[in-house]
Amino acid sequence: MKILVIGGTGLIGSKTVAILRHGGHEVVAASPKSGVNTITGEGLKEAMAGAQVVIDLANSPSFEDTAVLEFFKTSGRNLHAAEAAASVRHQVALSIVGIDRTDNGYFRAKVVQEKLIETSGIPYTIIRSTQFLEFLGGIADSSADGNIVRISPCLFQPIAADDVAAIVADVALAAPRNGIVEIAGPERAPFNEIVARYLKAVGDPRKVVSDAEARYFGGRVEERSLVPLGEARLGRIGFDEWLRRSQARA
Numbered sequence: 449m450k451i452l453v454i455g456g457t458g459l460i461g462s463k464t465v466a467i468l469r470h471g472g473h474e475v476v477a478a479s480p481k482s483g484v485n486t487i488t489g490e491g492l493k494e495a496m497a498g499a500q501v502v503i504d505l506a507n508s509p510s511f512e513d514t515a516v517l518e519f520f521k522t523s524g525r526n527l528h529a530a531e532a533a534a535s536v537r538h539q540v541a542l543s544i545v546g547i548d549r550t551d552n553g554y555f556r557a558k559v560v561q562e563k564l565i566e567t568s569g570i571p572y573t574i575i576r577s578t579q580f581l582e583f584l585g586g587i588a589d590s591s592a593d594g595n596i597v598r599i600s601p602c603l604f605q606p607i608a609a610d611d612v613a614a615i616v617a618d619v620a621l622a623a624p625r626n627g628i629v630e631i632a633g634p635e636r637a638p639f640n641e642i643v644a645r646y647l648k649a650v651g652d653p654r655k656v657v658s659d660a661e662a663r664y665f666g667g668r669v670e671e672r673s674l675v676p677l678g679e680a681r682l683g684r685i686g687f688d689e690w691l692r693r694s695q696a697r698a
């Protein structure tokens with residue numbers, strides 16, 4: 449089966465491409481560097497030809513509110529037009545748990561991305577994931593003021609990129625759900641404690657302060673804003689195992 453992975457060079461994209469290729473599928477890893485651009489449309493028609501499944505794992509180069517909204521709007525429209533022309537049977541996209549429960553600019557753009565998928569007329573599955581463990585350093589940086597990192601004590605359930613990619617590949621090979629599936633890591637704990645554990649483990653001297661008023665990328669968060677509320681498919685790699693693997697890779 450031919451599978452087109454948009455953003456196939458990214459964190460999740462490159463892992464998903466490797467899994468699907470290992471499974472014997474013909475996989476095109478598409479990105480601007482490989483001449484496929486969902487914003488300009490460059491190379492999209494050619495890459496899409498004969499693809500039965502399209503997996504969208506692209507991300508905006510800028511996280512500024514307007515830029516990210518424009519990225520997911522334009523990318524989605526161009527992608528769906530090309531998918532319709534190529535009679536794609538299943539489109540899969542990676543979204544985020546709680547995007548409609550916390551108000552920040554990035555989440556607003558992901559809501560728009562989901563709406564475009566749902567109204568595209570092309571069979572789809574949206575995978576809403578919790579935050580990647582690989583994103584913990586970025587979260588700490590975005591919440592830091594000098595040596596102090598203010599993080600909400602809300603619940604948090606991060607997932608390893610390896611688990612995300614395995615689930616994305618599995619979902620892409622199954623029938624379209626025409627709905628949303630949620631995925632999360634195997635461990636749930638207060639957000640501030642997980643970030644503190646991460647900084648300690650990597651030898652970062654910054655101090656995490658629990659702050660119920662601390663925002664998540666500008667959005668207010670409550671106890672369960674960032675975790676699945678209903679049934680979720682869980683990854684297998686916990687924090688310690690993820691750390692061991694990432695330190696072994698470094």
Ligand SMILES: NC(=O)c1ccc[n+]([C@@H]2O[C@H](COP(=O)([O-])OP(=O)(O)OC[C@H]3O[C@@H](n4cnc5c(N)ncnc54)[C@H](OP(=O)(O)O)[C@@H]3O)[C@@H](O)[C@H]2O)c1
Binds near residue numbers: 460478484486542583
């Ligand atoms: N971070 C989290 O915790 C989290 C949680 C849940 C869901 N997500 C979602 O997961 C998805 C993947 O994230 P990631 O961290 O794997 O992304 P990433 O590592 O930043 O990779 C982004 C990919 O998008 C490609 N790309 C950028 N502009 C493009 C364009 N115009 N046309 C085609 N491809 C383009 C990049 O290609 P180049 O290499 O050529 O630039 C790269 O392959 C995102 O949609 C994100 O919203 C993230």
